[in-house]
Amino acid sequence: MKAREIVDGVAAVIFDLDGVLVDTAVFHYRAWKRLAKQFDFDFTEVENEQLKGVSRVDSLNLILKWADKDVPAAEREQLASLKNTWYLELVENMKEGDVLPGTIDLLTYLKATDKKIALGSASKNAVRILEKTGIRHYFDAILDGNAVKNSKPDPEVFLKAATAVGVAPSGCVVLEDAQAGIDAARAANMQVIAVDKSYTLANYDVRVDDLSEILISDY
Ligand code: BG6
Numbered sequence: 001m002k003a004r005e006i007v008d009g010v011a012a013v014i015f016d017l018d019g020v021l022v023d024t025a026v027f028h029y030r031a032w033k034r035l036a037k038q039f040d041f042d043f044t045e046v047e048n049e050q051l052k053g054v055s056r057v058d059s060l061n062l063i064l065k066w067a068d069k070d071v072p073a074a075e076r077e078q079l080a081s082l083k084n085t086w087y088l089e090l091v092e093n094m095k096e097g098d099v100l101p102g103t104i105d106l107l108t109y110l111k112a113t114d115k116k117i118a119l120g121s122a123s124k125n126a127v128r129i130l131e132k133t134g135i136r137h138y139f140d141a142i143l144d145g146n147a148v149k150n151s152k153p154d155p156e157v158f159l160k161a162a163t164a165v166g167v168a169p170s171g172c173v174v175l176e177d178a179q180a181g182i183d184a185a186r187a188a189n190m191q192v193i194a195v196d197k198s199y200t201l202a203n204y205d206v207r208v209d210d211l212s213e214i215l216i217s218d219y
């Protein structure tokens, strides 16, 4: 099955945000690296790969574990909030149109073909980013880190997105760049297109380098 056939065959497309629609993964990386430096931990891109799709608090807990650092809960909250402040400083520089290749063409095509469009993101900053980049108006439903109790790989965010647009899970496809997100989509019984330039992900239906490949019928 090709990516385009999957998209044409569903009633709803559910997008992950970071790394699928916008290039914010690098901002998360820079902000975590800056925080890790505070406790002399050399946080690299190798560790960062494991944080894709993982919530803010779970990411911090993993970094503290890797750094072998014991931090009380109240202080953990401060660290997470400091990281978020630095992250948002980078987000503030984003402008309308700062989206990954193929994003606008795909959203426009989905609107023209009467598909429901939803966001299913772990980020609590999702709305801000959609607004800054000028793509919020395409979405029929936005489900983000503020809307769920259980983060990916739990299917909650995708199931809620499907409910919000009134489509059964079997009629949805999820676009994801993280293994936690693919596993969440699978647990929700949805089809999955992986956005995975480096061929590191597994358990998807189709893989593309980026969204610009989806409307090309060869992929
Ligand atoms: C996911 C990112 O989309 O959102 C993770 O892949 C990030 O890296 C998570 O930790 C939570 O984001 P935020 O914006 O709420 O800190």
Ligand code: MG
Residues within 6 Å of the ligand: 016, 017, 018, 019, 020, 052, 053, 176, 177, 178, 181
């Ligand atoms: Mg992502």
